[in-house]
């Protein structure tokens with residue numbers, strides 16, 4: 183049987199860390215990309231030893247091995263989007279930026295992973311400045327949570343300052359969505375600034391009472407990357423990713439998972455359990 187080879191996958195390359203729970207990092211990226219209709223590929227940056235109660239150790243892979251994986255991949259295949267997760271060191275951020283500059287036509291989603299859901303730092307101190315200098319100028323959109331936005335801006339981010347803070351985080355030419363700013367009882371808001379037209383908006387979310395929020399940032403940014411890879415514009419990709427992560431959090435809240443912070447339910451739309 184002859185089958186015509188006339189299709190292309192919407193490939194999303196996640197450049198991210200690994201962790202054993204299947205909740206965060208490249209494991210969450212692969213689940214989110216797959217659930218949102220993309221072809222998930224992954225280049226590893228580091229291996230994290232953690233369970234639901236603590237991050238115990240971080241082992242970063244040699245920089246040449248990480249950049250080598252990305253060069254091998256992109257030298258062979260067209261990715262439709264690239265998603266950056268945990269990068270850990272300034273040296274890795276700088277070296278990856280050299281490779282990614284050659285692929286500036288591919289949408290780049292940078293999740294500046296700095297702190298885990300449990301509060302543990304996941305980055306060297308010097309890496310914060312490296313993000314600004316090397317990676318944000320290449321990014322289509324960056325997706326810091328409130329605490330990461332505060333580290334990047336060196337100031338508190340409140341609901342009153344959120345839109346201004348989002349605009350400030352577009353200074354490198356990228357768009358931004360700051361996730362989960364506390365907006366009163368039972369409410370959170372995301373602040374989105376689209377650098378293309380300079381518009382800012384606040385996206386209101388119901389607070390979901392759950393401890394299963396490990397990997398929410400990875401899952402959300404991978405979902406944005408996938409909808410961009412599938413050809414949606416940025417505003418539409420954000421709106422679809424918001425709907426996806428909200429459903430995954432609400433569904434994931436029903437599950438028991440370890441003694442601490444558990445995962446969202448990535449495949450809630452296909453649920454067999």
Ligand code: PXL
Nearest residue numbers: 199200201206207230268298
């Ligand atoms: O959720 C942030 C994160 C990203 N990447 C890896 C992680 C974590 C949090 O634990 O382990 C690999």
